[in-house]
Amino acid sequence: MAQLIFPKDFLWGAATASYQIEGGAADDGKGESIWDRFSHIPGKVTNGDTGDVACDHYHRYREDVRLMKELGLKGYRFSISWPRVFPNGRGAVNPQGIDFYNRLVDELLANGIEPAVTLYHWDLPQALQENGGWGNRAIVDDFAAYAAYLFDVLGDRVKKWITHNEPWVVAFAGHFQGRHAPGLTDLPLAVQVTHHLILSHAKAVQAYRASKHGDGQIGITLNLYPSVPASDSESDRAAATLVDGHNNRWFLDPVLKGEYPADILRLYQERLNSPVIEPGDMECIAASPMDFLGINYYFQKVVKHSEVHPILQFEEIKPEGSEYTAMNWEITPQGLTDLLVRLDRDYHHPDLYITENGAAFKDDRRDGGVVDDQDRLKFLQQHFAAAHRALEAGVKLKGYYVWSLMDNFEWAHGYGKRFGLIYIDYQTLERTWKKSALWYREVIRDNGL
Numbered sequence: 001m002a003q004l005i006f007p008k009d010f011l012w013g014a015a016t017a018s019y020q021i022e023g024g025a026a027d028d029g030k031g032e033s034i035w036d037r038f039s040h041i042p043g044k045v046t047n048g049d050t051g052d053v054a055c056d057h058y059h060r061y062r063e064d065v066r067l068m069k070e071l072g073l074k075g076y077r078f079s080i081s082w083p084r085v086f087p088n089g090r091g092a093v094n095p096q097g098i099d100f101y102n103r104l105v106d107e108l109l110a111n112g113i114e115p116a117v118t119l120y121h122w123d124l125p126q127a128l129q130e131n132g133g134w135g136n137r138a139i140v141d142d143f144a145a146y147a148a149y150l151f152d153v154l155g156d157r158v159k160k161w162i163t164h165n166e167p168w169v170v171a172f173a174g175h176f177q178g179r180h181a182p183g184l185t186d187l188p189l190a191v192q193v194t195h196h197l198i199l200s201h202a203k204a205v206q207a208y209r210a211s212k213h214g215d216g217q218i219g220i221t222l223n224l225y226p227s228v229p230a231s232d233s234e235s236d237r238a239a240a241t242l243v244d245g246h247n248n249r250w251f252l253d254p255v256l257k258g259e260y261p262a263d264i265l266r267l268y269q270e271r272l273n274s275p276v277i278e279p280g281d282m283e284c285i286a287a288s289p290m291d292f293l294g295i296n297y298y299f300q301k302v303v304k305h306s307e308v309h310p311i312l313q314f315e316e317i318k319p320e321g322s323e324y325t326a327m328n329w330e331i332t333p334q335g336l337t338d339l340l341v342r343l344d345r346d347y348h349h350p351d352l353y354i355t356e357n358g359a360a361f362k363d364d365r366r367d368g369g370v371v372d373d374q375d376r377l378k379f380l381q382q383h384f385a386a387a388h389r390a391l392e393a394g395v396k397l398k399g400y401y402v403w404s405l406m407d408n409f410e411w412a413h414g415y416g417k418r419f420g421l422i423y424i425d426y427q428t429l430e431r432t433w434k435k436s437a438l439w440y441r442e443v444i445r446d447n448g449l
């Protein structure tokens, strides 16, 4: 019998993203995405892996929904490939593309699984990138039009919408660090991209409110981290505050309070002359309240002062004696409790969902026909318990989507990093249960652990 019981109707789910699982990268009229382009550039992705085939979910979605049903999932979070629906990003729709998502949604509903759709999970149409992509303010209207079309076609059945997955990663990994598509390294541009992403989120929220199926819920998903100073020195505490501003408050404040945090805005505008904010932008952002906030939590950050960068004067450290995942991410379940309690303390926030939490491990052990991933089972156990502590502290947490339903294309790391509850053999595309999935099935059945 479960000791930690979750609220009635707590939404237990799992999450994926289009470029990471679908494959069919050029099938049935799909246009090229910036990740199709980026992953094919030699040296960008480990082993030269690409999303050309991935898990072949585009063709195997019925089998995958059957697996979700066997898992007992209440909800499934997935993203739509913008270029599969609009091959050129705008203009003509690809009928076979939207047909795939219609069939997927119908299959989920037929199996009693609630779909939660992410509009943008990093796979921008390459045609829009040729036009400046997220660095060109015109993208705001392109995104709003793309969103409005999907609300119109799928909104009668899809009642949970997420505008963006992790605008921080889109902006800084893609436009400053260069490790994600489109592979740029321009800090002022990255900051301008954050503004265009947040503005496009607001426009999409307004489009949802105006749509004929606008009776569901819409929000955004942010990757958030507690930011802990490496020591109690003034310089390390200042570095932790800077990371909290750069990673968390720069996104939380506009979407929850309608304004950028003053400390970070001043730093960016004085040192980077970015972002350019046009008259009316902040009013538009402030006038677009969400129904929920999605949180992607993986680890907390321990931060020290550093001169390694003239503006972003911080460096993360890896504490000794901690456990780490195959991504070399420290395992810090208490950080999830701390993050949720902090959000509750510092923001008037709508419902909260964990839209991603999970871990990569080697997954090289078998026990009969099942992958013996005790390390992932323990990771989830610890983090579910951490979420329960936040619930006991009064936090309005409504659901939890495990990352990920299945092993998939882990961006610049390719297929070598496995996050799935279900194991994928990339030679045969065979799906194999892991012990963590069998255990998760019982957590969902008992609504607790």
Ligand SMILES: OC[C@@H]1[C@@H](O)[C@H](O)[C@@H](O)c2[nH]c(CCc3ccccc3)c[n+]21
Pocket (backbone or CB within 6 Å): 017, 020, 165, 166, 169, 223, 296, 298, 356, 403, 410, 411, 419
């Ligand atoms: O890295 C695991 C997952 C990705 O597969 C998801 O697509 C993405 O939403 C996601 N975000 C994070 C946390 C932030 C992060 C992103 C990329 C690389 C490292 C950390 C971890 N993950």
